[in-house]
Amino acid sequence: MTDIRFLSLLRYSISSKNKDAASLSSLSEEDWRGFIQQAGQQSVLGLCLDALDKLKSNGAMPPRNVLIKWIGSVMMLEKEYERQKVFIKELASFFSKHGLKMVVMKGYGLSKLYPIPKHRGSGDLDVYFCGKGQYADELIKEKGIEVKQNEEKHSVYSINGIHVENHASMICEQEHLSLLKVEVFLKDDLDKNLHLDEETGCWLPSAMFNVVFLPLHFAGHFVYGGANLRQIVDYALVVKNATINSDTNQIDWERVKALAIEGGYFKFLCCLNGICIDYIGISSDCFPNWQRYKDIEERMLAEVLNPTSVDVHSLPSKIKRYFKNRWKYQLVYSKESHLMGFLLRIRSWVNWKWGNKSVWNRK
Template sequence: MITAEKRLLLRLVRMGLGNGGVCDLAERIEWNALLDLAVQQGVPAIVLDGVKDVSPSPFAAGDRLCKMQWVGMVMNMERQYAAYEKVIGELAAFYQQNGINMMLLKGYGLSKYWPVPNHRPVGDIDIYLMGDGNKVWKKADQLLHERLGIEVDNGHHHHSVFTYRGVMVENHYDFVNVHSHRSSRWIERLFKRLAASGHETYMLDNGARIILPSPLLNMLFVARHSACHFAAEGMTLRMLCDWVLLARQRKDDIDWDEFWKICVAMGMAKFVLCMAHIAHRYLGFALDVFHVPAVYSNFGTKEAELIERVLEDCFSSRHKVKEPAGVGYIIARYKLWKGNLWKHRIVYTDSVISTFLAQIKSHLMKPATIIGN
C-alpha cells in the first residue's frame, strides 16, 4: 500500500524534478521520518528542492533541527560530488596518458541529466575501459599497481575493484554478469557491440576526456541495471530518476523501436513499462517521452496492479536491513531469491531452474560472493 507519507515523498520528488504539481501538506509532518525515507530512496536533496518550492515554508518552528540536519546533509552531498568529480578527472587523465579511454557507466554521467547534478548522490565509480587489445582492463589494473601502488581485488564477477583516494572503483570488463543468467551472454555481446559502434565524449575541467555510452546503450544499460537490482533486491527512486531523466533529455537521440525490441528480447518489457507508468503517474513525466509502442497502449489499465506492486516494492524496508555473513547470508539470500520469483518473471527470459543452477555455478566460481560482508 502506498501510504500518505510515501505519496508525500513522491509529490516532493516530482516538484524537485521541476514537474510542477500541487503539494497539500498536512498540518503536522513527521519530517524526521520523511528524511529517513528520502535517504533510503537516494533522493534527500531532490526532496528538499521540492520542499523549497512550497510556500510558505512547511517547516514549523519545532522542525528547525531537522531542517538544519537536512540542509547540512545536502551541503555534504555537494562537497562529496566535487571530490568525486576530481577523482574521476584524475583517473581519466591517468588512463589517457597510458593510451586508454575511460567510459563512465551510471553515476556521474547520469547526474548531468538531473536538474541539479550535484543533488544526485554519489557512490562508487563504474568504468569500462577501451583501447587496443582485448584485455585493456587487465593492463589498466597492472598499471595502477605498478605506478600508483594500488591493490586490485579480482574476487568479483564482471569487474575488478580498487580504491582510489577513498572512493571505490569498479573496473568493468563486462557490462553484466554473464555467469548469473544464461541470457546475459547475448546481452553482453550486444552491449559490447553498441559500445564499440559509437559513444560520446565529455571534457572535464582538468582537460581529461571521458567517454559516455551512446544514448541507446545508456538507456538499455541503465534499464537493465535497474531491472537486475529490482529482481535481486530492490530498486530505489534514485534508480528510477536516473532512467526517466535520461529518457527525457535524450528522447530525440534514441532509436525507440530498437530500444523496445531489445527490451522484449531481454524479457524486461513489462518492468520497463512499469517504470514509465510510475514516472508518468507519480512524477509528472509525459508518457510520450518513452515512445511506448501502440501494442502496450492499454498497459496502464490492464497492469495497474503490477505497476503499484513494483512501486510498493521500491519502498521495501530491506534496503536498510544489514544482512548476516557466512551461512546466514546464504540462507537470507535464498529466502530473498524465493520471495522475488514474481520479479524474475518480468525481468528475465531464463527459467527459474536455469537461473538457480547458473547462480550456484556463478557463486562457486567466485567463492567470495557466497559469504557476504
C-alpha cells in the first residue's frame, strides 16, 4: 500500500489526469517522512514536491514541519543544478574554442523535459565528442587535471567537485556482444542528429537516441545494481515529449523494436513501456501496442522500489548477487549465456584494474 501511494504521488507531478488523491489525504506524518526518504532514494525528491500544488485542493498535504524540510532538500537540488548548468556552459565553451562539440547525455538534457527542470537534480556529467574523445582528454590534461581510465566505456576526471565521464562508447558492448549493432546505431545517431542547446552551448541527442539508450542504461543498473525510478521517469518523459508535446512523431518504434529484438532485450522493453503506462501515468497512446507481461512488470518495479541486494561492495557479495539475479540477466541479455557474461565481466574488471588498455584503443 505504501508503494502504491508513493507512486500515486509521483504520477501527480507528471499527469494531470491522476485520480488517486483520496489515497493520499489520510497519510500520517510518519507516512510523509517515509515518502521523503523513499523519494530521495529513488532520486525523484523534487519531482514529488511538484505534485503538492495539485494536491492542495484535495487536502493531501504533509505537516508544515515535514514540508519545510522537504522544500529545504529540494532547494539544495536546485542550487546544485544551477551550479552544474554553469559548469556545462563553461566546459562546452572551452571545448568549442578547440573545435569540439561537447555532447551531454542523460542529465541536463533530460531535465528540460521535466515540469520544473531544476527539480530533476544532478549527478555525474556524461559527455561524448563524436570520435574525438581522446583529444578532449588531452586538452583536459593540459589544464593540469588528472584523467583516469578505469572502465571500458569512458575516461573520468573531476573539476570543482563535478565528476565527468568522457564516453568512448555508450554501452558495455565488449561485455555484451549482442548489443554491438545497438552501439553502432547510437554512435551513428549522435553523428547525425544532434541539436544545440542555446542556454549552455552544449549539444543534445535526439529523441530516438534516448529511446534506445535510456532503457539499456536503466537495464545495466537493473541487472548489476543501482536502478531507480528516475531512470524510468527519464525514459517516460522522453517518450511523452516526443509524441504528445511535439509537432511530429520523433520515434520510429519499428526501428526501436528491431534493435531490441536484435539485442535480445525486447521483452524487457515491453515491460518498461508497461510500467510507464500503469505506474508512471504516461498515456498508452504514446507507446506502440506491444505485448504486455504484467507479472514481470510488477516484479521489475518491486525490485526497483525495494531492491533485494543493496550496498554490495565485497567481491564475494558481488558474485553472489550476480548469480542471484539470473532472472534479470536473462530478461535483459536473453541472447547471452549468463556464465559467459560473468566471465566477460570478470575479464573486463581485471583488464581495467591491472591492464594497460585504453578506452580510445578498442582493439
